[in-house]
Amino acid sequence: MSYRSMSVSERRLLPPAVAVSTVAFALRPPEGARLGPATAVAAGAEATLWLPLVRRIRPPFAEQWALPGGPIPWNETLVDTALRTLRAATQSDPGYLEQLYSFGAIERSAEAQRLVTIAYWALYGENELSAPAGETPDQLEEDLNVAWFSADELPELAFDHADIVAYALDRLRSKTAYSTVAFHFLGNQFTLAQLREVREAILGETVDPANFRRQALSRGYLISTGERTSGDRHRPAALYRFAGSPDQNPDSQTSAYRSNK
Amino acid sequence: MSYRSMSVSERRLLPPAVAVSTVAFALRPPEGARLGPATAVAAGAEATLWLPLVRRIRPPFAEQWALPGGPIPWNETLVDTALRTLRAATQSDPGYLEQLYSFGAIERSAEAQRLVTIAYWALYGENELSAPAGETPDQLEEDLNVAWFSADELPELAFDHADIVAYALDRLRSKTAYSTVAFHFLGNQFTLAQLREVREAILGETVDPANFRRQALSRGYLISTGERTSGDRHRPAALYRFAGSPDQNPDSQTSAYRSNK
DNA sequence: GCAATAGTGTCTTTAAGACATTATGCC
DNA sequence: GGCATAATGTCTTAAAGACACTATTGC
Numbered sequence: 001m002s003y004r005s006m007s008v009s010e011r012r013l014l015p016p017a018v019a020v021s022t023v024a025f026a027l028r029p030p031e032g033a034r035l036g037p038a039t040a041v042a043a044g045a046e047a048t049l050w051l052p053l054v055r056r057i058r059p060p061f062a063e064q065w066a067l068p069g070g071p072i073p074w075n076e077t078l079v080d081t082a083l084r085t086l087r088a089a090t091q092s093d094p095g096y097l098e099q100l101y102s103f104g105a106i107e108r109s110a111e112a113q114r115l116v117t118i119a120y121w122a123l124y125g126e127n128e129l130s131a132p133a134g135e136t137p138d139q140l141e142e143d144l145n146v147a148w149f150s151a152d153e154l155p156e157l158a159f160d161h162a163d164i165v166a167y168a169l170d171r172l173r174s175k176t177a178y179s180t181v182a183f184h185f186l187g188n189q190f191t192l193a194q195l196r197e198v199r200e201a202i203l204g205e206t207v208d209p210a211n212f213r214r215q216a217l218s219r220g221y222l223i224s225t226g227e228r229t230s231g232d233r234h235r236p237a238a239l240y241r242f243a244g245s246p247d248q249n250p251d252s253q254t255s256a257y258r259s260n261k
Numbered sequence: 262m263s264y265r266s267m268s269v270s271e272r273r274l275l276p277p278a279v280a281v282s283t284v285a286f287a288l289r290p291p292e293g294a295r296l297g298p299a300t301a302v303a304a305g306a307e308a309t310l311w312l313p314l315v316r317r318i319r320p321p322f323a324e325q326w327a328l329p330g331g332p333i334p335w336n337e338t339l340v341d342t343a344l345r346t347l348r349a350a351t352q353s354d355p356g357y358l359e360q361l362y363s364f365g366a367i368e369r370s371a372e373a374q375r376l377v378t379i380a381y382w383a384l385y386g387e388n389e390l391s392a393p394a395g396e397t398p399d400q401l402e403e404d405l406n407v408a409w410f411s412a413d414e415l416p417e418l419a420f421d422h423a424d425i426v427a428y429a430l431d432r433l434r435s436k437t438a439y440s441t442v443a444f445h446f447l448g449n450q451f452t453l454a455q456l457r458e459v460r461e462a463i464l465g466e467t468v469d470p471a472n473f474r475r476q477a478l479s480r481g482y483l484i485s486t487g488e489r490t491s492g493d494r495h496r497p498a499a500l501y502r503f504a505g506s507p508d509q510n511p512d513s514q515t516s517a518y519r520s521n522k
Numbered sequence: 523g524c525a526a527t528a529g530t531g532t533c534t535t536t537a538a539g540a541c542a543t544t545a546t547g548c549c
Numbered sequence: 550g551g552c553a554t555a556a557t558g559t560c561t562t563a564a565a566g567a568c569a570c571t572a573t574t575g576c
Contacts, residue, residue: 014335015278015332015333015335016279016333016335017276017278018277018279018365018377037288071276072276072277072365074274074275074276074277074367074375075367076367077365077366077367078363078365099362099363101360102339102360102363102379104279104333104338104339104379105338106335106336106337106338114335114341116279116333116377116379118363118365118377118379152497203340
């Protein structure tokens with residue numbers, strides 16, 4: 001019996017299907033991207049985190065916003081599914097990707113076949129998001145169903161995706177405390193002030209510049225490039241690049257993901 | 262087309278199946294439990310961690326040792342599947358259970374249908390493991406396929422279960438550094454020396470008793486019961502109980518698991 | 523010179539670790 | 550009394566945080 005010929009109640013009795021969904025953070029939406037309806041572009045506001053959502057076009061939860069993602073083809077790794085579906089939503093690869101948690105509550109897919117979702121979270125760096133090209137009509141139509149939202153002002157989400165976003169925010173915050181993930185929000189070169197601002201955006205509180213400098217430099221993974229900023233109406237700042245080994249996550253045992261920058 | 266009528270190569274093209282496997286740690290195997298073939302019971306040896314394994318009776322990896330677990334029925338939560346399969350192996354419920362990571366590499370199930378495994382890890386406390394009853398013949402036969410192994414001397418494992426165990430050990434070690442999971446290895450009352458020994462067993466190194474005492478008490482989650490040990494040929498030790506809130510994990514949002522002790 | 527931010531120095535507080543010292547039960 | 554471990558106290562060191570101070574650019 002094929003899936004399409006089944007009644008709704010029969011579908012519930014099938015073994016659970018597996019999908020991947022990804023919470024992809026960026027410091028700001030890409031140039032020219034569609035912004036979520038409720039989201040006003042507060043120009044001078046506090047820095048916040050942004051993430052792309054996709055409007056669902058079929059049940060369950062048709063018309064609602066959801067995390068980018070989809071089912072796992074038999075011959076694609078979990079990481080690759082996450083990357084492919086992210087690429088479909090943003091036309092770009094993130095600089096960082098890590099598995100977050102697996103959600104498998106029985107009722108989470110409403111009346112449809114039970115769905116176990118393996119959630120990932122990702123970071124897009126400063127210049128890693130391309131502006132939507134929208135060259136082909138297909139692409140244009142697809143873009144209409146993608147929009148960027150501030151993590152503070154999310155719409156109602158499909159499934160339990162609101163829980164997933166909340167958990168991803170938790171993980172991002174706790175992980176910036178002891179690891180170097182925050183670097184993935186920045187480009188190759190950056191000032192200590194920029195790095196501090198990333199930290200402030202993630203934690204949502206201000207950080208003492210002097211103490212932050214001491215700590216950041218004492219870790220040993222910052223290398224001065226010798227270059228400095230100019231044009232600002234104040235003392236120029238030294239530029240650094242990140243020199244540590246990238247953060248490990250268990251996928252790296254087998255199918256590591258690292259941006260090719 | 263039914264699963265059994267498919268050829269091996271056809272099975273590989275099916276959508277991935279989902280299963281749960283659990284790494285369940287205890288400070289020592291239950292009284293009277295079968296021990297793994299390679300495992301000598303070093304009486305006076307350093308404290309190590311133990312875990313139960315199940316011998317597989319069907320392909321893939323037939324005859325090999327594997328983590329307790331199994332597929333997810335359509336109407337059972339992930340946590341409940343973990344608990345049910347653990348109970349089948351040990352006749353007991355663990356004091357702690359937390360999701361670990363999901364493993365979905367394409368080749369991990371060899372020639373069979375692709376298998377995505379959501380791994381959990383669990384802790385059994387001092388008195389939480391019952392001796393194998395083995396009353397009914399069915400039970401007896403099942404027990405023959407379960408044995409306890411020292412985490413230091415594991416046999417060759419099915420699938421990528423060796424990776425899963427290694428990752429669970431990592432998580433246990435890092436989590437004892439900043440959380441209170443270690444308490445779940447102990448009973449209701451315990452001395453500071455016992456708590457310290459748990460920590461030493463997990464970290465694999467000795468800890469200064471004086472400094473450990475200061476830190477443990479300053480956390481504020483230990484309450485003196487007023488009782489003390491006796492019978493030892495040295496000064497009696499005060500008994501404490503754990504008073505903090507149990508460790509949170511995302512499952513507690515929906516289907517929390519906590520031992521009913 | 524002034525505004526603004528980069529970068530340095532210093533003081534206080536907290537916590538970890540090493541280790542000496544005292545306390546108390548059993549033999 | 551002697552042994553073994555419980556429990557307390559003291560000293561050193563490292564790191565975090567608060568904050569004053571100096572340096573360098575654009576205007």
